[in-house]
Structure formats: structure tokens, C-alpha cells
Amino acid sequence: MRTFSRWMALAVLVCGPAAYADRNDFEITKLGNPSAFRNSTQTEFSTNFQEEANGNFRAFARTFAAVMTSANLMPPETLGHAGFALNAELSVISLPSSVVLPTEREQTGSLLLPSVHVRKGLPFSLELGARVGWIDRSSMFATTGELKWAANEGFTWLPDIGVRLHVTRLMGNRDFDLTATGLDLGVGKQFPLGGMVTLTPYGGIDFTGVMASSDTLDFDQGRQLSDTLVEGNPYAGLDNTGVYEQVKMGQNINTRFYGGVRFIGGALQLGAEFSLSSQGSIPVTTTTRNQVGNTLTVTTETRDRALPAVVAFSTTLGLDF
Secondary structure, three states: OHHHHHHHHHHHHHHOOOOOOOOOOEOHHHHOEOOOEOOOOOOOEOOOEOOOHHHHHHHHHHHHHHHHOOOOOOOOOOOOOOOEEEEEEEEEEEOOOOOOOOEOOOOOOEEEEEEEEEEEEEOOOEEEEEEEEEOOOOOOEEEEEEEEEEEEOOOOOOOEEEEEEEEEEEEOOOOEEEEEEEEEEEEEOOEEEEOOEEEEEEEEEEEEEEEEEEOOEEOOOOOOHHHHOEOOEOOHHHOOEEOOOOEOHHHOEEEEEEEEEEEEEOOEEEEEEEEEEEOOEEEEEEEEEEEEOOEEEEEEEEEEEEOOOEEEEEEEEEEEO
16 A cells, blocks of 8 residues: 555656746756666667767756856955955856757747855955856756955055855756856956056956756656556556766866956946856767667767857946945
């Protein structure tokens, strides 16, 4: 009886009505089923099997991680141990069409990412920050925590040099986890324009590792309750389900180059920044299957897949106390 109750719960879960989703929310089953066989029998093909499904998931994870981490919007100098800054930010990010983002509706060519960014200066040239960004037309948020240290700042003839550690996690998403952790090296120089007005050009490079995993996914969206209750097959409810291969941080590094300028007049901050995230290439394992009579064979082949760069333009408006 207990076993039957478990399978009934699973049947209700997979056959229940779909939750409302905005156009930019993700339905990652659109990336394809990575399982070549039906789970219970291992002799029949899965529904929606796609040879490059795992590669699609990895390319999607790296590309959207580049989207979430596309803005720095601060020079390497810190606020000082008593300083505090509050900024409203907006990033306009160009989405490459060659990488499928499994949005609920047709993928657009660009994405808006408005954010709120809070920073607090600490002693010893340290600075602690947090950013919350909303993925436009979705129920998802990108939350970031960061710690910056200015190795050199405030010298008349030397540039400011800063190191920033940051962790960003996607929130509000369904069926998968996505986290990006990075090390940012920045260089800049503040120039006084008179009184309390300064202009600070800056630039840097950011190395970001990407980590992602999926839940067990149902690739048979037309499944009925009767399909999960098959006599003699207690695992029928798991047919045509699968899990994408885990995207490991050490094997997936994006390199972002950025440059910008910040203007301060009194307590008012204005800034703009351009960034380009290079993703390089990933090895993709292609799975093919062939059935001759009662013999079913599956073969794999690995090749490199180039990923396009992600370009972003960001602006900020805030107060520096």
C-alpha cells in the first residue's frame, strides 16, 4: 500500500496542471531528452530524445551565467571604512541566437536586467556588496554577494587595483540550479574635476566558473494518469524521464572583459559600462542509436562546440554617502 501511494503521488505530480509562467521563464525540457532509452525497459526509445541534449544544457547554463554576471559597474577603489552606496542599475544584454534559451515563448534578441546594488565599505580597504537583479518578463531573480579588496588605491601617480570575489545564483527558476562564482581583477584611476566632482575610468577581466544541475525531468508532457499505472510495471511513471549531465565549475570558465566610467558629483553617482563575455568552446558528446531487428545499439562521439560571446551595456544611478 505504501508503494502504491508513492506512485500515485508521482502520477498526480507529473499529470497536474502547469503553473503560470511569463514569457522569459524557462522550460528546460525544450533542450531535449538526454536519455536514449525508456527508463523501465531499456529496449524502447525515449520521447523527445535529442543527440546533443546534454550539450544544449551546458551551453545554456554557461550563456545564462554570462547574462547574470554581465555587470560590475564600480571601479576597483573602495568606499572607505565608513562609506555606503546604493545604486539602481540597468543592463541591456544581447542574446546569441546560436544558443537556445528554453524560454516559454520565442526567444528575444536582447534581455533587460534591472538591479538594485548595495555596497558597504569596511576597514583595511575591503568592501562588501549585494545585488539583486530581476530577469525581465519572468519570475526569476539573480542574487549576487561580493567581497572586494583594493590592493592599491588613492596614490597620486599609481592606478587603483582591486580584486573582487563574487557569487551569483539564479532564484525563482524551476527544475534546475544555476550558480556562477568569479574572480575579478580591475584597474582604474580617479581624476578630480574640481571640488567634490570626480571622473573614474576603469576596466578589468573577470573569470567566472559555472555550475548547474537539473532535477529529474518529465519529457512526456502528454502523459495521462493511466500511463503511470501499468500492471506489472511499477516504474511506468518514470518512462521518458531523465537528468542532464551536471555542469561542473572547474570545467566551465567564462572570461569577461569590461570597461566603464563613473562620475561622482557630491553624493550623486552616474556610470556606464560595456562588457563582453567570451565562452570559448565546450566538448559535446553526440549520442546516436540504431535498431536492426531486435538489436539496439547506441554509439557516442565527442566534438568541440564553439559558444558565442555575450555582449552587455549597463548603466547605474545612485548615491554615495
